Amino acid sequence: MECLKVSEAKMVVYVHPSKSTKIYDAVLRELSSLLFKFDENFDGVVLAYEFDILDKSAKILSGIHPYIGVRIKAKLLLFSPKPDMLLEGRVVKVTQGSIHVIVLGFASAVITEEEIRDEFVYKIKHEEEVFSSKFHKHHTIKVGTMIRFLVKR
Template sequence: MEGLKVSDANLVVYVHPSKSKKVSEAILRELGSLLFKFSETFDGVLLAYDVNILSEVAKILPGIHPYFGVRLKAKLLLFYPKPDMILEGKVVKLGQQSIHVIVLGFSSAIITEEDIREEFIYKVKHGQEVFASTSYKQHKIKVGTIIRFLVKSFDEEILHVSGSLVPANTGCTDWLDKNLEDWSHTNRSTKKQRESEGRGEMEEHDKVTVDGKTFSLNTEHQIKKSKRRRSEDS
């Protein structure tokens, strides 16, 4: 899953003088207070840490309460979802207009009706709500399903993700993992067929280069098709 990274950090933790005899305990408590909160310094949500105190010698800071700073190295596990990343989460609730997901057990995500591709149709079968694919009978999303979805945005304050199931490589992870190879083969065959048909229809047209790739264009519609194919391939 994307959205996770390990970062090496050089930190200074400020400890109250009353904790001078329990420095290690004070440092762990301070770092623990940062867990599952977004940090601008780390550019992510701190999930876990491994600490190595560099020196027991601390620098005393002037002031009414003379805190002292302790230098340490830490290896941090961070959650940093960015737009267009792919995340995985467990469906905890769904309705006709939305799918609610929990990511890594703490971050909530929602996928609204406009971000659920038309392939999925909402149904109630045997009293259970489900989004079923009209293209693949076995591809279903219900409460308890682990899904793979695209990040649209991330609210750092409340740790809330807005997601999308529009891309073809999103949906139930179990189904995707079992059928991705077949899907990729079919997608490549379809792409080659479209490219072959396109070459047969094109004669001499203007050319445009986008991101280092040259495309032959004949109409505005053809431009949109090319962009859509690039999106699917990525």
């Protein structure tokens, strides 16, 4: 999937002095706080990481609550879809005005009625909401279907 990319970053992680005996664990905890959240610095959602501590001596920052600045080099797996990218996801909900999709098991997307091809019409078949093709009667979009779609924004 072209929306997944690996990015290398040199960063400084700020650790509370009470965690100075377990720096590695403290850095793990800070990086874990980035997981599955959009981060503007990386222009994407962090899905996974691995890191190395660059400098064995950390710098103590002055202030009311002094923190320890630990320099690291991290490899980050990012989910960063861009317009006109093709994505694949599983349909989780179908309504008359939209199709709701989950991509990679965590990111949700909505395909609105205006963006659904004219070939598909909304129907209720066997008490289930579906979008059926006018041309291929077995071609339906319903809950559980895997679909490919183009990212608009």
